[in-house]
């Protein structure tokens with residue numbers, strides 16, 4: 001949600017539909033709620049509801065119970081290049097209305113279009129928006145609501161990073177996945193490992209060491225290279241196939257002694273790791289640990305699948321934003 005022209009549709013199109021950021025200039029204004037089914041990954045299965053900027057909460061046609069009742073996360077987009085006073089008022093209205101209906105919603109604020117701002121202005125905008133938004137909530141006696149803030153732009157990887165962190169909050173298996181990644185890296189001498197949803201380049205989990213943007217960008221770029229090369233040179237004309245399958249594997253040596261290592265985990269997920277060249281001499285150990293990791297991930301999926309089959313209502317949960 002967010003005011004008109006704040007960049008909501010652009011975010012959805014760039015992250016989930018591979019639209020090039022420059023092409024968002026030609027997007028038309030959204031006039032009704034657009035529901036986008038994101039079912040390209042086994043973990044990232046949800047719907048994105050893109051609301052038109054001019055939506056009126058007091059319109060009887062706006063069914064808050066239906067809209068917020070099954071909502072997992074509410075992303076509010078603020079255009080940081082514009083005067084954001086109106087956006088702060090709208091943020092407050094939206095959050096209070098949604099919280100009345102559903103107290104378990106995660107509230108995420110994207111301070112967007114920061115590509116046009118200097119580093120100082122970015123920090124200033126974040127501090128200002130954070131301060132005003134939380135003050136407004138505490139003035140209304142709603143200190144219990146937690147808002148998370150992200151500086152984003154569709155012109156770099158920040159939007160993918162921010163979306164990754166939002167999606168992770170909606171994955172109940174996250175602690176298990178993090179734990180498995182921690183075990184993998186500590187037993188293999190890997191420096192950083194990400195579990196990526198290949199299509200969207202969202203990372204659904206990483207080990208518990210801090211994420212630095214440069215590593216994340218490198219891993220995203222590696223996925224692009226692997227998929228592009230596979231699409232161009234890996235597909236046969238006479239056989240139906242996909243650019244990403246169980247044989248997908250890539251090792252890229254960088255000139256600074258770092259290795260990028262990508263392995264297919266399942267149809268949708270890839271493990272992408274950064275490790276030092278000397279550690280990679282024990283490639284056999286890394287391969288062995290990877291196989292154990294892949295089996296464990298499979299078990300996590302199986303448990304989830306069985307749980308979903310046992311509760312018929314879970315099928316309707318996918319009709320939620």
Ligand SMILES: Nc1nc2c(ncn2[C@@H]2O[C@H](COP(=O)(O)OP(=O)(O)OP(=O)(O)O)[C@@H](O)[C@H]2O)c(=O)[nH]1
Pocket residue numbers: 002003004005006007008009010011021023024025026027028029030031051052053054112113114115116152153154155
């Ligand atoms: N500089 C910059 N421009 C952006 C960014 N994201 C979106 N835009 C531009 O912002 C304009 C509005 O984007 P939309 O995605 O249509 O905005 P919206 O919030 O969906 O608008 P409504 O449908 O009217 O509610 C477009 O011209 C985009 O190119 C960004 O990160 N940086």
